[in-house]
Amino acid sequence: MEKIFLQIINMSIISTYVILFIILARLLLKRAPKIFSYGLWAIAFLRLVFPFSFESIFSLISINTNTIPENIAYTPAPQIQSGIRVVDGAVNRVLSTPTPIESSVNPIQIWISAASLIWVVGLVLLLAYSLLSTLRLARKLKSASHYYDNIYVMDSIGTPFVFGLVKPKIYLPNNLAKSEEPYIIKHEETHIKRKDHIIKFIAFIILSIHWFNPMVWLAFHLMVEDMEKSCDESVIKELGYGIKKDYSNSLLSLSLGRRTIGGSPIAFGENNTKSRIKNVLNYKKPKFWVTILAMVVIIVLAVGLLSNPPDNSIHTGDETNIGETAEDFALEYIDKQIEILEKAEWGDFKIVNKEITKLEKLFTLDDILPTSVELWKLEYRLKPESVEGVVLAGGMYVEDGWLYDQGPAGNPILAFTYENDNLVYLGNVNTLESDVDTL
Incomplete structure (x- = not known):
């Protein structure tokens, strides 16, 4: 309801x-x-x-x-x-x-x-x-x-x-x-x-x-x-x-x-x-x-x-080059989260499927780097082999057999910039754990 x-x-x-x-x-x-x-x-x-x-x-x-x-x-x-x-x-x-x-x-x-x-x-x-x-x-x-x-x-x-x-x-x-x-x-x-x-x-x-x-x-x-x-x-x-x-x-x-x-x-x-x-x-x-x-x-x-305005979002299956590249980076991010979850001491479960539900460009920052920085919000869900072994931490919940992991700070924000017209992943904007020195 x-x-x-x-x-x-x-x-x-x-x-x-x-x-x-x-x-x-x-x-x-x-x-x-x-x-x-x-x-x-x-x-x-x-x-x-x-x-x-x-x-x-x-x-x-x-x-x-x-x-x-x-x-x-x-x-x-x-x-x-x-x-x-x-x-x-x-x-x-x-x-x-x-x-x-x-x-x-x-x-x-x-x-x-x-x-x-x-x-x-x-x-x-x-x-x-x-x-x-x-x-x-x-x-x-x-x-x-x-x-x-x-x-x-x-x-x-x-x-x-x-x-x-x-x-x-x-x-x-x-x-x-x-x-x-x-x-x-x-x-x-x-x-x-x-x-x-x-x-x-x-x-x-x-x-x-x-x-x-x-x-x-x-x-x-x-x-x-x-x-x-x-x-x-x-x-x-x-x-x-x-x-x-x-x-x-x-x-x-x-x-x-x-x-x-x-x-x-x-x-x-x-x-x-x-x-x-x-x-x-x-x-x-x-x-x-x-x-x-x-x-x-x-x-x-x-x-x-x-009518609705055109959506800046990129969903799974988009055909554009930038969309595919952004999606690839997003999938890598999700793989890291899966690895962390499966190795966690407080849980005993295996992830058998993953799915990006939404990858949305929020806005572009022009004054941080010589090139523009784009911030994208990632929403995804994971399919555990069984929900019985899932121990929910902050930001996690299960719905229809899928595990949603937003993390304590909410949905992850991914940062990108461009080099030679190619999209470059800077990292998670909340922690910027990868390539943080480039900023």
């Missing part, structure tokens, strides 16, 4: 960045039809759902897509890696107290376990409340009178709404003026035609998963607002621009004495009346250049926000 929770947290962090981008983009699209603003929210909700993405040089994501490492609970000196120095510095100062080797449980493990439990409880409570509200509303709607087709009328509701997913029905207040019926019914039918009731339900489920993130609540609210406004514009476009005044009056009359529907995610009525009326009265056929600009913004943001 902790792994899932950390993955959700990382997705939520990236999505917060995306949501802020979309909010700014909505300002650029202020004069464009609201269907474009509505469509933008698909980007945010896709980011909230999928833990993976494609890489692109056009990515607008400037923060680390894996802010909280999956193994942070097992790291002696845990750190986050958002890519934002101010944030990383502030948080890592709090997290930087190393766990004593003799300690059996890392405090971070306790915090993550507790936070995971709170997340699950919050998710269950929110979904349970929504389910109960939906069942209560469904029972109440049994007393509604059939009007025609999929339309029903009822005395005890104050606002029109759509209820249901597979076979949605439209419910109208009994006191709805006959002159307002065509506009209101058309509005609700447009929601059904565009599958807005399904989109909102899916968005609510995503919101429930990320309930701890206030930016996701804001995104949900703004998405619903854009949904309603774009639906208003669609009705006006279909019935004619001459109905704007009457349509606005119907929205105003419905807002008086309105009662909310409750917490059902499959029922939604009309809201944000003031801003919707203003949008309806100001709505006019968009100019061609406005539509083109809006489409360009959508495409740019879709590519930029759905």
Whole structure:
């Protein structure tokens, strides 16, 4: 459960960045039809759902897509890696107290376990409340009178709404003026035609998963607002621009004495009346250049926000020469660690396999040597013949039969420089046990 929770947290962090981008983009699209603003929210909700993405040089994501490492609970000196120095510095100062080797449980493990439990409880409570509200509303709607087709009328509701997913029905207040019926019914039918009731339900489920993130609540609210406004514009476009005044009056009359529907995610009525009326009265056929600009913004943001920046990491199997050389040095480092582990007096086990999980270039130093010095972070795992003889020291843990050895100082950092365009290994940056005199 902790792994899932950390993955959700990382997705939520990236999505917060995306949501802020979309909010700014909505300002650029202020004069464009609201269907474009509505469509933008698909980007945010896709980011909230999928833990993976494609890489692109056009990515607008400037923060680390894996802010909280999956193994942070097992790291002696845990750190986050958002890519934002101010944030990383502030948080890592709090997290930087190393766990004593003799300690059996890392405090971070306790915090993550507790936070995971709170997340699950919050998710269950929110979904349970929504389910109960939906069942209560469904029972109440049994007393509604059939009007025609999929339309029903009822005395005890104050606002029109759509209820249901597979076979949605439209419910109208009994006191709805006959002159307002065509506009209101058309509005609700447009929601059904565009599958807005399904989109909102899916968005609510995503919101429930990320309930701890206030930016996701804001995104949900703004998405619903854009949904309603774009639906208003669609009705006006279909019935004619001459109905704007009457349509606005119907929205105003419905807002008086309105009662909310409750917490059902499959029922939604009309809201944000003031801003919707203003949008309806100001709505006019968009100019061609406005539509083109809006489409360009959508495409740019879709590519930029759905993609991740190119990874500087080198994983096992990379084809580049420098990558292979760096990997060779990394494997030599791992072989030395295996030799140390197998000869240790406190352990009796044999390593039968090794694997580099990640070899990532952190940054380049230009002022230490005549040539640049590159620092690379190495992550690896070892496969013992049997985990029974493994005695865990500081920074070591076993998972799925693999031994992870980060050492008391965390993941090893390897230092490289160049000679005649060839990569030269300087050593481990923590100890620089090999070729240390070259520095």
